[in-house]
Amino acid sequence: xxxxxxxxxxxxxxxxxxxxxxxxxxxxxxxxxxxxxxxxxxxxxxxxxxxxxxxxxxxxxxxxxxxxxxxxxxxxxxxxxxxxxxxxxxxxxxxxxxxxxxxxxxxxxxxxxxxxxxxxxxxxxxxxxxxxxxxxxxxxxxxxxxxxxxxxxxxxxxxxxxxxxxxxxxxxxxxxxxxxxxxxxxxxxxxxxxxxxxxxxxxxxxxxxxxxxxxxxxxxxxxxxxxxxxxxxxxxxxxxxxxxxxxxxxxxxxxxxxxxxxxxxxxxxxxxxxxxxxxxxxxxxxxxxxxxxxxxxxxxxxxxxxxxxxxxxxxxxxxxxxxxxxxxxxxxxxxxxxxxxxxxxxxxxxxxxxxxxxxxxxxxxxxxxxxxxxxxxxxxxxxxxxxx
Amino acid sequence: xxxxxxxxxxxxxxxxxxxxxxxxxxxxxxxxxxxxxxxxxxxxxxxxxxxxxxxxxxxxxxxxxxxxxxxxxxxxxxxxxxxxxxxxxxxxxxxxxxxxxxxxxxxxxxxxxxxxxxxxxxxxxxxxxxxxxxxxxxxxxxxxxxxxxxxxxxxxxxxxxxxxxxxxxxxxxxxxxxxxxxxxxxxxxxxxxxxxxxxxxxxxxxxxxxxx
Numbered sequence: 153x154x155x156x157x158x159x160x161x162x163x164x165x166x167x168x169x170x171x172x173x174x175x176x177x178x179x180x181x182x183x184x185x186x187x188x189x190x191x192x193x194x195x196x197x198x199x200x201x202x203x204x205x206x207x208x209x210x211x212x213x214x215x216x217x218x219x220x221x222x223x224x225x226x227x228x229x230x231x232x233x234x235x236x237x238x239x240x241x242x243x244x245x246x247x248x249x250x251x252x253x254x255x256x257x258x259x260x261x262x263x264x265x266x267x268x269x270x271x272x273x274x275x276x277x278x279x280x281x282x283x284x285x286x287x288x289x290x291x292x293x294x295x296x297x298x299x300x301x302x303x304x305x306x307x308x309x310x311x312x313x314x315x316x317x318x319x320x321x322x323x324x325x326x327x328x329x330x331x332x333x334x335x336x337x338x339x340x341x342x343x344x345x346x347x348x349x350x351x352x353x354x355x356x357x358x359x360x361x362x363x364x365x366x367x368x369x370x371x372x373x374x375x376x377x378x379x380x381x382x383x384x385x386x387x388x389x390x391x392x393x394x395x396x397x398x399x400x401x402x403x404x405x406x407x408x409x410x411x412x413x414x415x416x417x418x419x420x421x422x423x424x425x426x427x428x429x430x431x432x433x434x435x436x437x438x439x440x441x442x443x444x445x446x447x448x449x450x451x452x453x454x455x456x457x458x459x460x461x462x463x464x465x466x467x468x469x470x471x472x473x474x475x476x477x478x479x480x481x482x483x484x485x486x487x488x489x490x491x492x493x494x495x496x497x498x499x500x501x502x503x504x505x506x507x508x509x510x511x512x513x514x515x516x517x518x519x520x521x522x523x524x525x526x527x528x529x530x531x532x533x534x535x536x537x538x539x540x
Numbered sequence: 541x542x543x544x545x546x547x548x549x550x551x552x553x554x555x556x557x558x559x560x561x562x563x564x565x566x567x568x569x570x571x572x573x574x575x576x577x578x579x580x581x582x583x584x585x586x587x588x589x590x591x592x593x594x595x596x597x598x599x600x601x602x603x604x605x606x607x608x609x610x611x612x613x614x615x616x617x618x619x620x621x622x623x624x625x626x627x628x629x630x631x632x633x634x635x636x637x638x639x640x641x642x643x644x645x646x647x648x649x650x651x652x653x654x655x656x657x658x659x660x661x662x663x664x665x666x667x668x669x670x671x672x673x674x675x676x677x678x679x680x681x682x683x684x685x686x687x688x689x690x691x692x693x694x695x696x697x698x699x700x701x702x703x704x705x706x707x708x709x710x711x712x713x714x715x716x717x718x719x720x721x722x723x724x725x726x727x728x729x730x731x732x733x734x735x736x737x738x739x740x741x742x743x744x745x746x747x748x749x750x751x752x
Contacts, residue, residue, distance in 0.1 A: 458577055460603035464543070464553065478577045479603035486577065497575040497693050534559055534607060536581040536599035537574055 154470040155516040159357070159448060160304040160334060160507035161474070165400070166359040172403035173361065176396040183392060185382075196395060203402030207366060210405045211351070212342035219367045219385045220398050224333035224354035226379070227367035228255035228298075230389065231329045231350040234375040235296050236263050242325065243293030244268045249281045249300070250492035251308070255352070256298050256331055269293075278439045279308030279493050283318060290322040297328050301335035301351070305476065305489045305505060306438030307449030309339065316347035327373060333357060333365070337408050338447060349373050355397065359509070360404030364397025412510040417447035420508050423517045424450050430525050437476075437490055437503055450506040451476075453490075453499045456538055457531040462504055465527040471520050476503040545604065546638035553604040558614035560597045567662035570734060571654040573688030578602040578647065580610045582654040586662055591622045598654075605644035606651070612636050613651040622659050622668075628652060657686070661738035675739045677705050680712055683735050690724045701728075703750070710743035712736050720749040 156164070176199070182190065184197035201215065208215040221227045236246060248260050250272050260270045271289045274282050281299055290297070297319055302309045312330060319326050329350040335341065337358035343351065350373065354365040369375055369388070381390030421442065428434055433455040439445040454462065459475025466473055476487030478501060486500035506520070532538075543550075562583035572579040579602060585595035596618050598610045612633050617625045630648035634640050640648060663669050673679075681697060689699040696702045696716075706713040714732055718725055729747040736745045 456601065458602050458606075461553070461607065464545075464604045467543075468550075468554070477603070479605075496690070497577065498690075501574070501577040534556065534599060535601045536570070536579060537601050 153516065153519045155472065155512070155520050157471060157473045157506045157508060157512070157520065159509040159512075160446075160505065162356045162362060163359045163509050164511055165356075165361055166404060166407060168407050169360055169400045169403045173396045173400040176399050180395070183395075185384075200393060200395065200398055203398045206402040207353070207405055210408075211336065211353075211368060212344045213368050214371065216386065217343075217368055217371055219369060219388045220393050220401075221365045221367055221389055222363055222394060223356075223365040224253075224331065224352045225255040225365075226389075227333075227352035227354070227365045228253075228329075228331055229259050230367050230375070230378050231352060231369075232256065232259040232296065232298060233263065233378055234388075235327050235329070235350065235373065236268060238374040238376040239295040239327065240268075243291075243295045245271070245291060245293035246296045246298075247271045247273060247286070247289045247294055248298040249273045249275060249286075249310075251275050251279055251281075251303050251306075251489045252298065252300050253304065253331055253333070256300070260298070275308075275492055277494050278441075278444075279303055279306045279489070280439075280444075281310055281315065283311075283314065286315065287318050287322060290319050290326060292323060294319075294323055294326045297326055299328070299330055301330045301332040301341070302339060302446045303438070303489060304334040304357075304446075304449070304507075305487065306451045306493070307446035308438050309335075309444050309446065312341075312346055312348060320347070334446065337405065338413060340410070343368055343370070350375075355401035355404055358404050358408060361397050361400040364394045364401045366401070409510075413447055416508050416510055416512070419512055419514065419517060420448055420450055420506075422514065423506060423508070423520065424452075426517065426521045427452065427524065430521060431528050435495075435499055435502075437493070437495065437499065448508045450508075452504055452506075453495075453502040454504065454528050455498075455502060456535040457528060458501050459503055461531055462502075462524075462527055465530075466520075466523055469523040469526075471523050474505050475501075476505070477501040544641040549605065549608040549637045549640070552608035552611045552637075556600075556607050556611040558597050558611065558618070559599070561599060562595060562597050567658045567665065567738075568734075569654045569657035569661055570731070571650050571657060571686060572602070573690060573693075574601055575688050575690040575693040578606050578650055580606065580651050580654045582610075582614070582658045584658045584662060586622065586666075588666070591668075593617050593620055593622065593625055598651075602647065603644070605640055605647040608637060609633050609640070609648045609651040610654070613648075613655050617655055622662065625655060626659055628655060653686075664738045664740040667740070669740055672740060675707055675712070675741050677707050679739065680705050680707060680714070680736055683739075684714070684732065687728070687731050687735050690727065696728070696732075707742075710741055711746060712739075712742050712744070713746045713748060715748045715750075717750050719751045721751075725749065 182192035333354040351368040356362040435453040437451040459477030460479035490500040565583035567584040633648040704715040
């Protein structure tokens with residue numbers, strides 16, 4: 153049996169999404185460079201604007217507040233660098249958290265090299281941002297704060313509304329960005345209530361195509377274009393828009409069914425319950441209050457054994473998961489997210505992330521647990537640390 | 541499947557040879573640490589007449605390469621004399637496995653280090669040293685460079701966990717910048733004793749915590 157449990161990395165595209173995209177390969181092949189040229193160009197322009205409206209409506213924004221990009225990473229680069237460079241005259245201080253994705257952390261590192269001051273706010277044992285430290289870090293100089301909506305590794309949902317309230321009461325001019333790439337389509341939110349000024353989205357974690365995303369930019373926020381090359385996307389993102397991707401992204405949003413999310417949540421809960429009933433000495437990483445956890449995420453650390461071994465063994469049995477172990481990373485460093493939460497190196501080395509989607513079944517969960525039981529037993533017998 | 545591992549490595553990962561402990565082992569060595577994500581423990585049984593390794597077993601905490609290299613090192617060493625086994629290098633283990641990915645070479649180094657340390661410990665404890673050089677502070681410090689502070693993921697010398705070392709009349713005193721009731725304190729003490737006590741002229745190892 154093959155079981156794909158790495159959906160937080162990327163998901164299978166829904167057939168209806170592919171179907172919707174097909175016309176952009178064969179019929180609607182023009183570019184929307186100008187609405188005054190030819191009919192094919194106009195038709196494509198309409199297609200893009202319809203897509204923009206669908207996504208804007210879904211997140212509670214105006215269509216003019218949505219800029220399409222090549223994905224979540226580009227959206228975040230545009231948000232962080234774009235705002236920092238546009239607002240540098242007001243201050244050169246940027247704040248973010250220790251558990252952000254690479255797009256955020258690498259972007260702020262880049263800003264640091266350009267003379268900005270960056271503060272990284274710590275998180276607690278469950279991955280929640282320390283609100284006191286956050287408040288302290290905000291000053292008159294703080295032009296930008298970036299706090300993710302939900303962590304893709306340990307599933308922590310940040311209290312964004314509270315974050316915005318705290319920050320804006322200390323400095324109303326601080327622009328707040330959120331990396332919502334693993335939030336859109338999974339967590340219900342509305343840009344109007346959320347109060348953030350910028351949000352990064354991506355299509356491929358909700359059964360849309362890879363290579364397309366969007367940045368929500370609240371009206372009136374100063375931002376400097378990062379990708380030069382023409383006037384596309386309200387003159388905020390040059391280059392040919394990924395038209396098939398945009399159409400696919402909108403379709404993925406259109407067909408999104410909250411019942412599917414609930415189905416995934418139940419399946420995730422089931423997987424967790426069966427694992428802890430069959431395997432001893434398992435540590436849950438991330439929120440233990442599952443209402444504050446991403447519905448598709450489970451991250452467990454198995455004592456006395458190392459994650460890469462688990463992943464490799466499971467892969468041979470057809471189950472795809474990932475680990476926060478150092479051996480799994482390029483830099484041979486354990487997961488910085490799990491370390492930032494104050495866990496030991498061992499907890500990080502033994503961690504396994506299971507991330508589900510609507511395509512997973514209960515049979516697959518049962519099979520996964522049986523493989524897991526087998527591998528943990530075998531590796532613990534081998535372990536000098538104990539566990540058998 | 542295009543994993544960067546050879547068939548042999550995968551086979552030994554799934555079915556490792558010589559797994560386990562030898563309760564009445566003649567020598568034992570541990571290299572690595574759970575904090576590093578890599579740990580190998582080796583047990584030797586040596587024929588006192590022929591100085592041949594008659595039995596060798598291992599336990600491993602680590603990735604697939606770690607398990608497979610530990611397994612291959614035990615196979616390479618079994619039946620060899622101590623002098624022959626000393627000549628086994630990580631390159632032999634690497635070649636035997638059909639080449640490790642570059643990021644996994646340290647696994648072979650670790651397993652071979654464990655073998656060499658176990659042999660060295662045997663020599664210290666069985667009067668086989670060619671030259672009986674008295675243990676100095678430097679010798680102790682060099683050995684402590686193989687003990688990892690689990691809180692920091694680096695060795696206790698680099699991590700400055702060891703404040704000072706004294707060696708006098710067969711007693712090695714190791715002063716730690718760590719309180720006795722701290723997490724990992726007991727574990728670290730055991731590891732230090734295991735690392736230093738095999739030295740031929742050391743009768744006693746004292747680990748002194750900072751609150752004493």
